[in-house]
Amino acid sequence: MDLFNDLALGFSVALVPVNLLYGFLGVLLGTMIGVLPGLGPVATISILLPFTFGLQPQAALIMLAGIYYGAQYGGSTTAILVNLPGESSSVITAIDGNQMARKGQAGLALATAALASFLAGTFATLVIALAAPTLAEVALQFGPADYFSLMVFGLVAAVILAHGSVLKAIGMIVAGMLLGTVGIDVNTSVPRFTFGIPQFGDGMDFAVIAMGIFGIGETIVNLERTGATRVYMQKIKSLWPSLQDLRAMLPPAIRGTLLGSALGVLPGGGPVLASFSAYVLEKKLSRHPENFGKGAIEGVAGPEAANNGAAQTSFIPLLTLGLPSNAVMALMIGALMMQGLHPGPQLMRDKPELFWGLVASMWTGNLMLVILNLPLVGMWAKMLTMPYRFLYPAILIICCVGVYSINNSALDVLIAALFGFVGYLLYRLQCEPAPLLLGFILGPLIEENLRRALVISHGDPLVLVQRPISLTFLALTAVLVVVLCAPMIRSTRDKVFAEESS
Amino acid sequence: MKTKQLIPLLGALTAVVMAATGPAAGQANYPNQPIRVIVPFAPGGASDFVARLIQPGMSQFLGQQVVLENRAGAAGNVGMDVAARAAPDGYTIFLGNVGTISINPSLYPELTVKPEKDFIPISIVADTPGILIAGTKFPPNNAKELVDYAKARQGKVNFASPGSGSLNRLEMEIFRMNAGLDMNHVPYKGGAGPAVADIIGGHVELMFTTISSAIQHVKGGRLKALGVTMKERVPAMPDVPTMLEQGFPANVSSSWQGVLVPAGTPRPVIDKVHAALKEALSDPKVVARMAEAGVIATTNKTPEEFKAYLAEDAKKWADVIKKTGAKPE
Amino acid sequence: MKLRLSTDLVTGLLFTALGAFAIIYGSRYPLGTAARMGPGYFPFVISVSLTLIGLVLVIRSFFIDGEKLGVIGWRPLLFVLAGTLAFGIFIDRLGLLVAGILLIVAARCADRDFKLVETLVLAATLVALTGAVFIYGLSLPIKMIRF
Known part of the structure; x- marks a missing residue:
């Protein structure tokens, strides 16, 4: 039993008290900073990175992984409590999570997120232990054409997210993609839609847009309400999941785990795609799709599991090949370099205690996350019972400082204000912001990979159907379009008949 | 009469007082407050890596806290702009690199900072050799074979780069210009990682990159190295020939990091920082840590030496950009 | 029609x-x-x-009866946006203390039950707390007071 020995070695490292302590410290600090709006995992790790330099390599790596999970979970907490998704993957969690919170089920939503994450974390840890090298090879097979097709699939799936008008949702996706074109073009270095402002060269920052739309825009909307509807949250109902809740969340969490663990291995949009395809899947499988967007527990369990599974498996390309699949992993490489370590197959072979220690600490880290956060659930939920006239100024100032601190840029705060107006407008126009944000994230990836694929194929578009992976995703997209259109055609037909008969 | 005599006296007095309390006094007890080092790239990158390694040594030598401030954005131009506008008192130091100082001014016409005017160079601190890598299924094994192979397939061979205006792209432009090759440019973003991954995966054929981002893969047999861009072979990879010995003298280039201060910083401060850098980079632990990452720790003997190097470097890249038309259209 | x-x-x-x-x-x-x-x-x-x-x-x-656009509440819209803009304009120039207090006061003006003393206490508390977290705790380059 090689695996058993390896894992035993790993746990012998991860369970050393000092490593446990740093793991806990990482999870704790990560959660505390990740809860602050605007400070997602990348910002949190950047802030805390210097603290790990003085540690032993194992402790440093374990602590960083802890910070990562903590920040991720902290972000979900903010998304659920005050509808403030600080990073792309918690946009989805916010949809139903915040609705649950408003119904007085903040505790339940947070507990669901924690438990679903733990389940996914446990499974993904096993995946890494068992199949990391194989999965890394699969990820290498993905070329630009394949990413393009995968992203197109994701974009079409994003339409299902909407619970209102489909046409508006498509419009929002497209508008988001347009927003995503702002910045210097990767292929030609031409600045697009930057209006001569150098800071726009790197494009808009996701967190700035999200803070504007959700943090500032939502506050305006809430302030418009009068009297009883002003109360942010109804009475705290369920704090802890009942047996029935557990039964309701388990299947979505399992499906989300599988989806997330698979998509997390892919670079770029992996975790985002994971969390919202999990949502879409649950909505399609549910017998009550109309509950989605109104506080469906499946809409929290699935995406949160997917999210965390993906966060975990995104370590695979880094650990087995030394290739960072996203900004967080690039930071991890930096941290390892400071320790004089270079991730890759050599690391796995030469320093197995480090590799397996990290794998084992992933599981202990997730366990600590649950142990740390379940008791906090009550505290968080209670925070929402604070009078709204104290709550919203607090949200606003933390948003503003958070946005400012992303790039130390006052301009970002002004842009967030602009998006606050946009967010308010969208609410009035009954347009949902989630598709906009997904278009914003996926649009640039689609363009980049499509153009890259065509440059590589010397302009031959057939490359998109000649590669088996790409072809598969395009076929799936076609199926999805049919699934999407079928009820739409039926309902318009019904509507036409209804109008004719009246 | 009296007043007339008084004026020069007063003048002299003020001069004495000014000298005692003014900038000169500030220089004498420099540094008496924390010093910030502006790193124009995100934490975890090559610049941040170097900055964090020299930080403790500098801090110890200067007897003051040295604080790193990452100001990433616009290919390093955001951080460079912040540093150029800072007070020239030695309390703001800029960690420039080949991209920000030598390449960007020729590449971005709207750049308001003019490095040669707005900064005083102090010393280079690190140098990372470049390496020409290709996927294992790519037939050529060295630069000569590559030229023959690509000549037979003009316009068909794809090369990657971490961005249109990157050093690595320009290195390839020099190479193909001198060899008379037509190759297809595939730009990436987000550092060397994604581009290297696509070369390993066989989606793109070759690229220039830094040794740090390729050495593990070359040693692990996932990539092959066709040449390095140093004058001499790199000790960590003794069997990889230099581009120079393969007949491409124009492909001697490196990705350097260096320390600069805003123009107007007094000379004594410059000398003190220079001494601090020399001290920090003479620590064998720092040198070894850098070497593990494929980075060579190095300093200039005098700030003038660095200034001369920069002038030459900037001119070289300006020429390449002009000749190859690598500029955004 | x-x-x-x-x-x-x-x-x-x-x-x-x-x-x-x-x-x-x-x-x-x-x-x-x-x-x-x-x-x-x-x-x-x-x-x-x-x-x-x-x-x-x-x-x-023109053919489908859609939902009507409701009445726009100008007071919260203008005050919240003004507060945020003020924060963005003054954070670099005057520091967190002034920018933060302006933001909170404007934000509370957006509401109908504005009380001056309560707002000032709230502003002071929140500015102190965010200052403690972001400047002291996370040592981010934000200045409390700047001229």
């Missing part, structure tokens, strides 16, 4: 306007061809799609 200010109509008009603006502004970026796309190609395709979606929404709004 009478013109109703339905959400569909307004959304459609906005999409159309945004799309049209992007087509016109983006016309300065070279299009290239489908096989060799220039920097303008993808934005062009997107903005044309957005314009078309907008037009469909506009046309459809």
Whole structure:
């Protein structure tokens, strides 16, 4: 039993008290900073990175992984409590999570997120232990054409997210993609839609847009309400999941785990795609799709599991090949370099205690996350019972400082204000912001990979159907379009008949 | 009469007082407050890596806290702009690199900072050799074979780069210009990682990159190295020939990091920082840590030496950009 | 047919306007061809799609009874936005203390039950707390007071 020995070695490292302590410290600090709006995992790790330099390599790596999970979970907490998704993957969690919170089920939503994450974390840890090298090879097979097709699939799936008008949702996706074109073009270095402002060269920052739309825009909307509807949250109902809740969340969490663990291995949009395809899947499988967007527990369990599974498996390309699949992993490489370590197959072979220690600490880290956060659930939920006239100024100032601190840029705060107006407008126009944000994230990836694929194929578009992976995703997209259109055609037909008969 | 005599006296007095309390006094007890080092790239990158390694040594030598401030954005131009506008008192130091100082001014016409005017160079601190890598299924094994192979397939061979205006792209432009090759440019973003991954995966054929981002893969047999861009072979990879010995003298280039201060910083401060850098980079632990990452720790003997190097470097890249038309259209 | 200010109509008009603006502004970026796309190609395709979606929404709004656009509450809208803008304008110039207090006061003005003393206490508390977390705790380069 090689695996058993390896894992035993790993746990012998991860369970050393000092490593446990740093793991806990990482999870704790990560959660505390990740809860602050605007400070997602990348910002949190950047802030805390210097603290790990003085540690032993194992402790440093374990602590960083802890910070990562903590920040991720902290972000979900903010998304659920005050509808403030600080990073792309918690946009989805916010949809139903915040609705649950408003119904007085903040505790339940947070507990669901924690438990679903733990389940996914446990499974993904096993995946890494068992199949990391194989999965890394699969990820290498993905070329630009394949990413393009995968992203197109994701974009079409994003339409299902909407619970209102489909046409508006498509419009929002497209508008988001347009927003995503702002910045210097990767292929030609031409600045697009930057209006001569150098800071726009790197494009808009996701967190700035999200803070504007959700943090500032939502506050305006809430302030418009009068009297009883002003109360942010109804009475705290369920704090802890009942047996029935557990039964309701388990299947979505399992499906989300599988989806997330698979998509997390892919670079770029992996975790985002994971969390919202999990949502879409649950909505399609549910017998009550109309509950989605109104506080469906499946809409929290699935995406949160997917999210965390993906966060975990995104370590695979880094650990087995030394290739960072996203900004967080690039930071991890930096941290390892400071320790004089270079991730890759050599690391796995030469320093197995480090590799397996990290794998084992992933599981202990997730366990600590649950142990740390379940008791906090009550505290968080209670925070929402604070009078709204104290709550919203607090949200606003933390948003503003958070946005400012992303790039130390006052301009970002002004842009967030602009998006606050946009967010308010969208609410009035009954347009949902989630598709906009997904278009914003996926649009640039689609363009980049499509153009890259065509440059590589010397302009031959057939490359998109000649590669088996790409072809598969395009076929799936076609199926999805049919699934999407079928009820739409039926309902318009019904509507036409209804109008004719009246 | 009296007043007339008084004026020069007063003048002299003020001069004495000014000298005692003014900038000169500030220089004498420099540094008496924390010093910030502006790193124009995100934490975890090559610049941040170097900055964090020299930080403790500098801090110890200067007897003051040295604080790193990452100001990433616009290919390093955001951080460079912040540093150029800072007070020239030695309390703001800029960690420039080949991209920000030598390449960007020729590449971005709207750049308001003019490095040669707005900064005083102090010393280079690190140098990372470049390496020409290709996927294992790519037939050529060295630069000569590559030229023959690509000549037979003009316009068909794809090369990657971490961005249109990157050093690595320009290195390839020099190479193909001198060899008379037509190759297809595939730009990436987000550092060397994604581009290297696509070369390993066989989606793109070759690229220039830094040794740090390729050495593990070359040693692990996932990539092959066709040449390095140093004058001499790199000790960590003794069997990889230099581009120079393969007949491409124009492909001697490196990705350097260096320390600069805003123009107007007094000379004594410059000398003190220079001494601090020399001290920090003479620590064998720092040198070894850098070497593990494929980075060579190095300093200039005098700030003038660095200034001369920069002038030459900037001119070289300006020429390449002009000749190859690598500029955004 | 009478013109109703339905959400569909307004959304459609906005999409159309945004799309049209992007087509016109983006016309300065070279299009290239489908096989060799220039920097303008993808934005062009997107903005044309957005314009078309907008037009469909506009046309459809004349035939389908959509939800009406409600009354806009100007007070919260203006005060919250003004507060945020003030924060953005003054954070670099005057520091967190002034910018933060301006933000909180403006934000509380957005509400109907504004009380001066309570607002000032709240502002002081929140500025102190955020200062403690971001400046002291995370040592981010933000200044409390700046001139």
